[in-house]
Amino acid sequence: DPMRVAFGDIATVESLHLLAAFERAREKGVDVQVTFLKSEDIAAQAVVSGQADIGVGAPYALLQKVKAPIRIFMQLSKLQFYPVVNTEFYKNWKDLDGQEIAVHSRGSGTEAIMQLMAEKNGISYSSISYVPGAEVRTGALLQGNVKATIVDSSGKRVLEDKAPGKFAFLPMGDVSATDEALFANTDYLSANAKDVEILVEAILTTWREVAADPKSVTALKEKYKLLPDATPEMVADIEPYFAESAPNMPLNGGGGAAAKDDLEFYTVSGALEGDAKDLKVEDFWDLSALNNVLSRIGTK
Amino acid sequence: MTLFGRRIPMMTSLIFWLLVWEIVGRLEVMFLIPPITSIVAAGLNLVQTASWQSASLITLRAFIYGMALAIVVGVPLGVLMGRVRVIDNIFGLWVNMFVSAPLSALVPILMILFGMGETTVVVTVFLFAVWIIVLDARAGVMQAPTSLIEMGRSYGASRWTIFTKIILLSALPEILAGIRIGLIRGVKGVVIGQILVSIIGYGELFELYSRSFDMERFWALTMLLFAAAMLLSAGVEHFEKRIEYYAGVR
Amino acid sequence: MSVSPAKLRDGIGAPKEVPPTVLEKIQSFADERRSFWIVVSLTLLFASWEMAGRIPISFAFPTFLETLSAFGEMVADGSMHKAYLITLQPLVMGVLVSALVGIGLGVAMGLSDKAEWLLAPVFIVLQAAPMAALVPLVTFVYGIGLTAKTLAVIMLALPVIVLNSYKAVRHVNPSLVDMCRSFQGSRVQQIFKIIIPDASPVLFAGLRLGIAAGFIGVMLAELLITPTGIGDLITYHRSVANYAHMYAAVASIIAVSTLTLAGLQYVETHLLRPEKRRK
C-alpha cells in the first residue's frame, strides 16, 4: 500500500528538505504519495477521515476534540515566527494594548504566540483578524493594511529588505513549540510500523545533513528533480532560507520534551482546553516509532 | 454599432480592450497587469509544461464526470418533476433553493465528506450544474403543448408513446438550453471547487502563480479558462441551432 | 423561479369524475396550500438528514438535531449574529455598488449602440467566465480588508446585473416606445416613463441573480481571502472538528440567501407590478 501523506500547503522552497526526505524513504521502498492541500486544517481532516495516512501540521485542538485516535509521531519544525509592528504606530508590546492584530488562523501557532505574549506583557488586543499565509501578512504590512502581525523568517527577510527600519520585530523571549509535525491514526502507526520508521529515519538523517550543511538542499533539489517549475527567484531563495532555519531544526524529532512544551504552550494560548498538568502526552503523541529510530541512529 | 455607415461587429470591441490592456501593461501601471503580448508568450510557454498538461487533464476529467452526473441525474429528475405532481412538490423547494444558493459555502462540507481529491471537485461541478438542468427539463416537459398531447391521444397513442414521441421531443430544446447553462455553471464549479478544496489541477497552478507573483502565467491560465468557457457555451449553442425544429419552437 | 404548480398535469389520461375519496381530499387540500408541501418537503429532508447522521454516513456528518442545537448555541452566544454583521458588510456594499453601476451601465448599453459595442462583449465574457479564479488577485491590490471582499462581491454580481439590465432595455415592448414617440414624448420621458418601467421586471430579476451571485462572492471571499464572519465560523469549526457548528453556519447562509431572494421576489410582485399581483 502507498503511504498517503497530506501536506497542508503547496510545495515551496521551504519544504524542499521534506520533499527530499520523502524521496529517500521512497528509495528505501516506502511508496510515499504526497497530496498538497489548501491548508493544514484540511490536511488534518484528510487524516481524520482516512483519506490520508499521515498529515503534516500541529492540530492540537483537533486532537483534543475529534473522536478518531490521531497521534503526532514526530516534530518537523518549531515555531519560528516574528511578531512585527509598523513603527509609525507602535514600538513595543505595551503599545499593542487595546489594538488590533492579525494572525494566521484561529487556533494556529501564530495566534498562540501572540496570546502568550499578551499574557506575558499584561496586555490584551481589541481584536484579532485572521489572515492566512505569512506572505499575505507580509504584503499587508508593506501595503499598510495591517499594522501589527506575526510573520515567518522569509517574511522577516522581505520586510528588512524592502522597508528597512519601517518595521520593528518585538522580543519573544523563550517560546518553544511545534510548528509542523507528522501525525497519523494509531491503527495506521501500529499496522505500518516498519514504513513509518523508514520515513522517520529518512527525515531525521536529512534534517541532520541540512543542519550540517544548509547548501546541500540545492544539491538535493537537483538530485531528486524537486520543484521542476521553480522560478530563478525561488531557487535563489533556497540558501538564505535554510541558512537561517538550520540552527532551529529539531534533529531528534521533538519527542516527549517537545510534547510537554506544546501542551503548555497551547493551553496557555487557548487552543487546548484544560490545564497542561492534566493533559497526558500519550493522548497526543505516539513515541514508539521515533524512539525505535533514535535508538538505532542515536540522538544529536 | 455603425461607424461611417459601416456595421462593426460587436465582438470587435474585445480587440479594442486588448489594445488598451497592452498599453496599460506597457506603461507598467500595475504589476498585476502585464502586457497582453507577454501574457500570450507566457501562455504559449505554459501549455508546453507538464504541470499545465496534467492540471488540464485533471480539471477536464473532474468537469466531465461532474457534468455527466449532472445530466444523468438532472434531466430525468426534471422530467419526473414535470410529469409527477408529488415529486415536483417535494423537490421543487430544494431545486429552486439550490439553483441560486451560495454553493461556495457548501464546498467546505463537501471536502470533509468527499475527501480532498477529485471526488469533491466532481461533486462541486455536479452541484453547480444540476439544478438549472432540472429546472429547464421540468419547464420543457411542462410546456409540451397540450394540443400536441391531445393530438397523440386522439390518434390512439399510448401514454408511453406520448411520453417518448411527443413530450420528450417537445422538451428537447429546453433540456439543451439547461445543459448549456449547466456547462457554464459547471466551469465555474470546477474552478471554485479546485481553488477552495484542494490544491489540485488549476487550483494548484493559480495558487502557485499568485504566490510567486507570476502574473503572466496567472493571466494566461485565466484567459485559457475563459476561452474554454466561451467555446463550450458557443459549441452547445451551435448544436442547439442545428436541431432543425429549434427555430420553429422558439 | 418560483415553484409553480404543474399546469399541465392532466395532459395524459382523463381525470375520472367520482365522489372524492379521503386520498383525494388530502390531495385537494395539498393543491390549495403550498405551505403544506413546504412542510412535507422540509420534513422529508430533515428526517433523512437525521437518519443519515445517526448511521452515521461519515465521522464528519452530524445529525440534523445536533446541527440545530449547534445553531441554537451560536445564536445564544452571539457568535452567529456577530458573524452576520461582518459578512453582510461586504455583501451589502458590493451589491449596492453592483446594482447602481450595473443598472446604469446596462441601461446605457441598452439605449446606446456605442455603449453596447464597447461594453457588451466584455460583460458577456465576464459572465460566462469563472470569475472565482480572479478573487485571489484582488488581495494583491486591495489587500485583505473590507475593500477586497466588497470587490470580490462586485466581481461576481456586476456582470449578471449589467447583462440583465441590458437585455431588459433591449426587450422593451417596441410598440410602447412607438406609442410614446407618437405622442411626441421626449427621449427623457421615453426612458423614464416607458423604458425603465417596462424593463423593471427584468431589471429586478437581474438584481436577484446579482444578489445570488453576491452571496457566492462573499462566501468565496471569506473562504479565500481571509476567514471572517460566516467564513470564519465555517473554517474555525472545521479546524477544531465542531462539525455540527460548521454545518449550522453553512446551512444558515444558504437559508439567509434563499429567504433574501424570496423576499425580494415578494416585494417585486406585490409592490411593483400590479398585473402580477394575485387577486
Add this chain to the structure above:
Amino acid sequence: MANSALARSGSVKAASSNDAVVQVRDVCKNYGDIEALRGINLEFERGNLTTLLGPSGCGKTTLLKIIAGLVPATSGEIRVNGRAVTAPGPERAFVFQDFALMPWATVLRNIGFGLELKGVTAAERDRTARRYIEQVGLAGFEQKYPHELSGGMRQRVGIARAFAVNADVLLLDEPFSAVDEQNRRKFQEDLLRLVELEKKTFIFVTHSIEEAVYVSDRIVLLSPRPGRVSQIIDPMIDRTASPDDIRRDAVYLDVVEEIWQGLRQYAE
C-alpha cells in the same frame, strides 16, 4: 323566406334518424365549480357539416373534445355509429386550432403520424400521406418542417393528417382562426369541396357567422355558459351556386342576420 327550421333544443329526434353517425345524449360538463355544458342533445348525420357557434367560453371546444373522447363528460353519453364511446377512437379525427404539428417532424411524417401510431408500415403510410399532401395542395413540401411553412400551409398539414387516418367523423376546432382573412375565404371554398368529395361527417367550430352560414348544412347555436343548445338552424343554401352568388343569396343574408341578432345580445 329564410328557412330557419328553429328546432328548440330538447326536441330529441334520436330514434327517427338512424343515419346519425354521432349522437350526443344529455351531456353535461363541469370543470370543478364551473358548469361548462348543460344537457346537450345533438345528432350528426353522415355527409353533413354541422357548425357549433356561440359566444366565447360557451363550451364549443369542450363539446368537441367530449365527442373526440379527449375530455370525459360529467354525465350523459356519446354514441358513435351506435356504440357508446369514452375515449378517442379510429373513427374520429381531430383538427386542432393551433395545428398541433410536431415541430421536429417533416410534413410527410406529420401527416403520416396517425398511421405511424397505428403501426402502419413506413412505405404504406408514406404512400397514403403523399396522396393527401397532393389533395391539400402541398406537393413539393414533403420534406419541409412546420416552421418553414406559412400558417395556412400548416393548417393544411393538420387537415391532411386527419384525412389520412380515414376516420368517419372529422372534428375541426376553429381550423381557420390562425389563417389570415383572405386565405380563409379560399380555405372555406376548399372545405366545401372536401365535404363534397369525402362523404364524411364534419363537426366544425367557428366564431364567424358568415363562415358558419357559408359552409354549414346545419348550425347549432349555443348559449353562454353554461352552454345549452339555444337554436338549430339549417341554412338550406344552394351550394351549386358560385361562392359570390351564395354570398349575395337572400337566404344566406337572412340567416346571417338572424344569427347576428341572436348573438349580439352576448357581445360586450
Add this chain to the structure above:
Amino acid sequence: MANSALARSGSVKAASSNDAVVQVRDVCKNYGDIEALRGINLEFERGNLTTLLGPSGCGKTTLLKIIAGLVPATSGEIRVNGRAVTAPGPERAFVFQDFALMPWATVLRNIGFGLELKGVTAAERDRTARRYIEQVGLAGFEQKYPHELSGGMRQRVGIARAFAVNADVLLLDEPFSAVDEQNRRKFQEDLLRLVELEKKTFIFVTHSIEEAVYVSDRIVLLSPRPGRVSQIIDPMIDRTASPDDIRRDAVYLDVVEEIWQGLRQYAE
C-alpha cells in the same frame, strides 16, 4: 351598378382637392435590401375614413407608420395640413394593433398618457380622460389595470387615448384584429358612429374585406411587396341604412366581390 371609381395609382389629383389633410407624395421605403413600398401617392380628406387593404406583408403598417412619423421614408414626403412632416406631431394619433397599453398604469392613466407627456396638469387630463372613458363605454373601469380587461376593452382604451389628445388624424392599424368576431361587428358599428361624431380624418388598416367595405369612405388596395397602390375604390354606401341593410346592399356586395376577385390571386 357598382360604383367602382377605379383610379389607377399615379393619377395624382393632388392640386385639385385642397381639403386633403394628409398628402403622401412619391413615398418609397426600403428596409435594407427589402423594398417594402414603391412610389406611393395618396391623399386623405377631412372627415373621411380611408382603409388600406392588401395581402400580408404588402406594407400597410409601414405606410401608416411613415405617415405617423414613426418610420422615416426612404424617399418622398408626407404633408399634413400642408406642412411636410418627418416626426410624430400633435395633429396625428396612432392606435396600435397590440393596443400598446402600459401594463403598470390604470385605465385612467393610460388614456391620459398622451396628455401627461404634453405636460397637461393631472386634474385637467383626468377630466379629459374621463370624458373619453365615458364615450368608449368604459365608465367604472377607471382604476382597473389592462390585465383586468378583455381584449375588446383594452382596444377601447387604446382608441380613447388617441381621441384624448384631440388629433386631426387618427391612424388605426388593424385595431380589431385581436377582438373576437362577434365583438368586432359591434366595434365596426361603434367606429362608424365615432367617424360621424368627430369630424376627423381616419386612416385604417384591416385584413378584412367586409370590414373595409362596411366602414370605409375609400379603400386603397395595395399590391404585394413592393407595395404599390393597385386600386382605389370608393364604396359609396348609404350609411344611413341599418347595418343589416348595408350588409345586404347590392353595392356593398358588389364591392366586396370586386375586391375579393382582385385579391384572391395573392392568396396562397
